[in-house]
Amino acid sequence: MHIILALCLILTGIRSPVYAQHASFVAMKDVCSSSATTIQCPDGYVIILVNVYDGVAQQPDSCIYTPEDCVADASTTITCATDHAKCSIVATKKKLPQCNDQxxxxxxxxxxxxxxxxxxxxxxxxxxxxxxxxTSEQGIIYSSDYPALFPITAGECSLSIQVPDNKMIKLWLIDLYIGSSMVSGIH
Structure with missing residues (x-):
């Protein structure tokens, strides 16, 4: 089995989050349908999409999300490469069954x-x-030769993450490849 793995780890307190070194808070951007936008992170960072919604604005000619708007999940229709700091997104006008076909x-x-x-x-x-x-509240987990393929081994490797009762864990999968090959009869 070949594995490439890169994860970002953040433990979050029940009341106040402890962010990974210099990780940004959730940023928001709205783009009018039939338009395009670019989201960008600084060098040495990658973009993680948290939520993406198509929205029908309650205010005429508005392109800005408000809680009163009807929204539909669009996370499966928008992709950003997980190993990039920049992502171009096109907002296409869509008929939304969840919003009375508006x-x-x-x-x-x-x-x-x-x-x-x-x-x-x-x-x-x-x-x-x-x-x-x-043992730390934030960090990054890699395979040993990342970004190269993880070497084939007959044994298994493990890493333990212990989360205190007053914390929860957030893991962002940045890059993952799992493939298999036959080595000495082992799959």
Missing amino acids: YSSYLHIEYQCIPLSMDDPRKEYKICQNNRNV
Whole structure:
């Protein structure tokens, strides 16, 4: 089995989040239907789409999301490469059955910029290297030769993440490839 893995780890407190080093809060952007936009993160960060909605504005000629608007999930129709800091998005006008067959007037995008590396190497965890456990409240988990394919091994590697009772875990999958090949009769 070949594996490429890169994850960003954030433990969030019940009341107040503890963000990964320099990770942005959720940013929002609205774009009128039949228009395009670009979202961008600084170098060394990647875009993670949190929510994407097609919306029908209650105000005529408005392209800005309000809680009163009718919205429909559009997360499966919009993609940004998970290893890029920049993403171009086209907002197409769509007939929305969830909104009484009205046409969308805008696309609402919520996203975060997540770092690809940490300033503190103790917060970078490589699978199958020293088999150490995740002990910090934020960090990045990699396969040992990332971005190259993980070497084929007869054994398994593991990494333990222990989450305190007053925290919850957020993992962003930045890059994943799982393939298989036959090695000495092992699949």
